[in-house]
Amino acid sequence: MKSRKLTPFGAEVKKNLIDRQMTQRELAENIGASPKYINLIIYGERSGKKYIPAISTLLGLQSQSPY
Secondary structure: OOOOOOOHHHHHHHHHHHHOOOOHHHHHHHHOOOHHHHHHHHOOOOOOOOOHHHHHHHHOOOOOOOO
16 A cells, blocks of 8 residues: 655645644635545645645645645
8 A cells, every 4th residue: 555645735734724723624615625635635646726825825824836
């Protein structure tokens, strides 16, 4: 089984979610994406170009794009 690693952007998202006591499901609902798709973005399995600006804005992240 392949080991999955968070991307640097994904690690930043996870940290901010924990700091805000927010779940990936809540993040997904706030930006109009599915929780599964959020998971794929933070593990780098999907680019998420459509959602990264909204994620960054919602969580107050400095980086707008991990790519």
